[in-house]
Amino acid sequence: MRFILAVTAALAAHVAHAEDITVDIWVDNWFTVYANGSVVMEDPVSITTERSFNAETATFTVDLPAVIAIEAKDFKENDTGLEYIGTNRQQVGDGGMIAQFVDATTGELIAGTDAETKCLVVQFAPVGLSCADEANPVAGEGACAFEETDIPDDWTAVDFDDSDWPAATIHTASDVGPKDGYDEISWNSSAELVWGENLKQDNTLLCRLVIGE
Numbered sequence: 447m448r449f450i451l452a453v454t455a456a457l458a459a460h461v462a463h464a465e466d467i468t469v470d471i472w473v474d475n476w477f478t479v480y481a482n483g484s485v486v487m488e489d490p491v492s493i494t495t496e497r498s499f500n501a502e503t504a505t506f507t508v509d510l511p512a513v514i515a516i517e518a519k520d521f522k523e524n525d526t527g528l529e530y531i532g533t534n535r536q537q538v539g540d541g542g543m544i545a546q547f548v549d550a551t552t553g554e555l556i557a558g559t560d561a562e563t564k565c566l567v568v569q570f571a572p573v574g575l576s577c578a579d580e581a582n583p584v585a586g587e588g589a590c591a592f593e594e595t596d597i598p599d600d601w602t603a604v605d606f607d608d609s610d611w612p613a614a615t616i617h618t619a620s621d622v623g624p625k626d627g628y629d630e631i632s633w634n635s636s637a638e639l640v641w642g643e644n645l646k647q648d649n650t651l652l653c654r655l656v657i658g659e
């Protein structure tokens with residue numbers, strides 16, 4: 447009898463329950479958020495908008511616990527990883543991201559990006575920072591070479607195996623220099639600024655975290 451009760455309690459603890467979740471997110475420069483494999487939010491400001499450092503807030507309904515998947519992209523003009531190519535501002539731009547997930551009814555924090563978040567870098571460029579000094583930078587050549595990883599079709603799925611993915615790296619606000627929309631959100635202190643290890647050369651990231659466990 448005690449065994450049966452224990453099993454019943456364990457099952458009850460794992461029964462999914464739908465909740466309204468509010469997400470606040472700021473990404474330098476662009477993002478899409480998925481919950482349990484479905485898109486719930488896409489950055490409405492195009493990545494080609496100069497200085498697209500907007501923060502966005504949305505509310506969605508999802509069964510908890512939920513797998514959140516975020517595609518995050520730092521802007522790059524092409525696969526060299528550079529921006530402002532051919533101008534006197536030609537440079538390797540940097541990225542950065544923070545997100546928090548709150549119970550829309552109670553306002554209680556459910557999860558934030560932190561060291562538990564996993565992020566796979568799928569575009570790294572340029573391989574050498576001196577690419578930014580080249581008069582005619584060509585993607586794939588010399589310091590302007592790039593590294594690309596195939597994106598698994600099912601990477602947003604609940605049952606996708608991310609056990610091999612690295613943990614996100616936590617970065618300080620002074621290293622990321624978050625601008626504009628970031629200051630409009632009241633961030634919970636347990637939500638951290640994250641990215642790959644390299645704020646400049648890690649350009650496209652696939653990140654996953656579980657909320658409401």
Ligand SMILES: [Ca+2]
Pocket residue numbers: 474475520521539540541
């Ligand atoms: Ca950027």
Ligand SMILES: [Ca+2]
Pocket residue numbers: 520521522527538539540541571645646647648649
């Ligand atoms: Ca970059």
